[in-house]
Amino acid sequence: MDKPKVGRIRERNSQQIIQAAQEEFVLHGFKGTSMQSIADRAGLPKANIHYYFKNKENLYNAVLEDIIEDWNVVLSDMDENSDPKEVLTNFIRNKMQLSYKKPKASKIFAMEIIQGAPHIKEYISKELRIWVKERVQIMQSWIDQGKMRAVDPMHLIFMIWATTQHYADFNTQILEVMNRREYDDEEIERITEFLTTMILNGLDIQ
Amino acid sequence: MDKPKVGRIRERNSQQIIQAAQEEFVLHGFKGTSMQSIADRAGLPKANIHYYFKNKENLYNAVLEDIIEDWNVVLSDMDENSDPKEVLTNFIRNKMQLSYKKPKASKIFAMEIIQGAPHIKEYISKELRIWVKERVQIMQSWIDQGKMRAVDPMHLIFMIWATTQHYADFNTQILEVMNRREYDDEEIERITEFLTTMILNGLDIQ
DNA sequence: GTCTATATTGAGATAGAC
DNA sequence: GTCTATCTCAATATAGAC
Numbered sequence: 001m002d003k004p005k006v007g008r009i010r011e012r013n014s015q016q017i018i019q020a021a022q023e024e025f026v027l028h029g030f031k032g033t034s035m036q037s038i039a040d041r042a043g044l045p046k047a048n049i050h051y052y053f054k055n056k057e058n059l060y061n062a063v064l065e066d067i068i069e070d071w072n073v074v075l076s077d078m079d080e081n082s083d084p085k086e087v088l089t090n091f092i093r094n095k096m097q098l099s100y101k102k103p104k105a106s107k108i109f110a111m112e113i114i115q116g117a118p119h120i121k122e123y124i125s126k127e128l129r130i131w132v133k134e135r136v137q138i139m140q141s142w143i144d145q146g147k148m149r150a151v152d153p154m155h156l157i158f159m160i161w162a163t164t165q166h167y168a169d170f171n172t173q174i175l176e177v178m179n180r181r182e183y184d185d186e187e188i189e190r191i192t193e194f195l196t197t198m199i200l201n202g203l204d205i206q
Numbered sequence: 207m208d209k210p211k212v213g214r215i216r217e218r219n220s221q222q223i224i225q226a227a228q229e230e231f232v233l234h235g236f237k238g239t240s241m242q243s244i245a246d247r248a249g250l251p252k253a254n255i256h257y258y259f260k261n262k263e264n265l266y267n268a269v270l271e272d273i274i275e276d277w278n279v280v281l282s283d284m285d286e287n288s289d290p291k292e293v294l295t296n297f298i299r300n301k302m303q304l305s306y307k308k309p310k311a312s313k314i315f316a317m318e319i320i321q322g323a324p325h326i327k328e329y330i331s332k333e334l335r336i337w338v339k340e341r342v343q344i345m346q347s348w349i350d351q352g353k354m355r356a357v358d359p360m361h362l363i364f365m366i367w368a369t370t371q372h373y374a375d376f377n378t379q380i381l382e383v384m385n386r387r388e389y390d391d392e393e394i395e396r397i398t399e400f401l402t403t404m405i406l407n408g409l410d411i412q
Numbered sequence: 413g414t415c416t417a418t419a420t421t422g423a424g425a426t427a428g429a430c
Numbered sequence: 431g432t433c434t435a436t437c438t439c440a441a442t443a444t445a446g447a448c
Contacts, residue, residue, distance in 0.1 A: 009413080027321055032237025034441060045415045050443065107320045110375070114313045114320075115233055117378045124382045132383050149407075155400045158380060159369055166368030169316070172323045174364060176330045177338050194361045198408035201355075215431080241424065251433045256425065 017042050021063050026104045030060055067105040074098055080141040084148050085205050089196050096192045099168035106168035149204040163195050220258055223248050227269050232310045236266055273311040280304055286347040290354050291411050295402050302398045305374035312374035355410040369401050
């Protein structure tokens with residue numbers, strides 16, 4: 001109780017603004033989103049948004065950082081001695097759950113990359129590239145040990161990214177084609193099963 | 207030579223504008239793109255763009271139609287008697303080539319869907335849904351004939367869409383992670399092989 | 413910390429000369 | 431058909447009262 005309330009209020013308002021910003025950025029992209037619309041959605045005067053984040057660029061970066069933080073949680077532990085079946089199954093399940101739980105985060109990240117990743121090029125060429133490199137080496141050791149079929153591990157990672165994120169990013173198309181209003185736990189479970197089986201089978205892992 | 211030159215000029219200019227528009231829409235999205243930037247890129251005064259397309263909405267729709275047209279070419283013929291291996295191999299190869307040749311088209315389409323498909327909801331819920339429905343029925347008949355493993359054909363289609371489009375839409379991320387400047391024929395061939403093998407293997411098709 | 417009022421720039425769109 | 435000049439409105443951002 002020594003600390004002033006201010007910090008709490010700041011934290012609460014920041015999060016509230018970031019949430020509202022996410023909703024708007026998904027709908028209209030970075031350039032297409034107006035600070036006014038974010039303010040309206042957050043139920044605050046526009047000037048407050050500027051007070052908290054100074055400008056649109058900063059706010060957008062805060063949104064992206066928020067997303068990347070979640071992302072890092074998914075990255076399950078693995079090493080040369082791990083069981084590929086277990087690791088890959090978990091990886092697919094976790095990414096699929098993230099797509100289900102936070103489709104908007106996935107969408108903003110996707111749009112950012114589609115547009116050339118102007119705000120996160122550094123993150124990709126540093127953190128992300130290293131992360132992939134490490135996993136590729138481990139997967140290669142699995143292949144060398146005869147634990148799975150010899151494929152390029154990097155493209156295997158891309159395949160898992162692509163298939164799981166697709167259900168978040170393209171949910172409008174998928175739901176429309178499937179003639180459903182939204183996903184439910186059951187459907188997500190079926191999709192997870194499908195992806196896991198296809199990929200494990202594709203790698204000759206029983 | 208009876209017809210006035212006008213039609214030709216109109217056609218040429220229209221295409222030129224659509225091209226320039228594509229480049230801009232990829233970079234900044236629909237709302238984020240300005241008519242001025244399109245005009246500058248096309249080397250024409252802004253008023254001309256309005257003369258040809260009346261407004262931004264119309265121009266954007268023209269760009270989308272252009273993209274969907276290309277898309278339809280990929281849809282290979284297939285029926286109950288087709289060989290799944292051949293059809294799927296061709297499908298993957300054609301979609302992968304399209305991703306390679308026209309990544310910007312794929313990206314604009316992706317952004318449109320990510321943002322909720324406000325301009326093409328009808329196309330999706332009509333043409334596209336029907337197209338998927340037909341293919342699903344055919345694939346189901348393959349399964350009933352024992353030609354491939356029993357999976358949900360709809361998700362198989364989504365998987366092929368997701369994996370092939372990923373290389374176009376996320377090329378910035380992929381190239382950065384791979385530490386390459388661009389794809390080449392060879393790399394695309396390797397990816398096509400990888401995807402084809404993974405998917406056919408996943409379906410127990412030899 | 414909060415909000416109203418406003419400065420300033422850039423947007424989509426069009427009128428009208430050529 | 432083409433382009434300059436211009437209208438109108440909405441955008442980001444900030445000043446300054448509370």
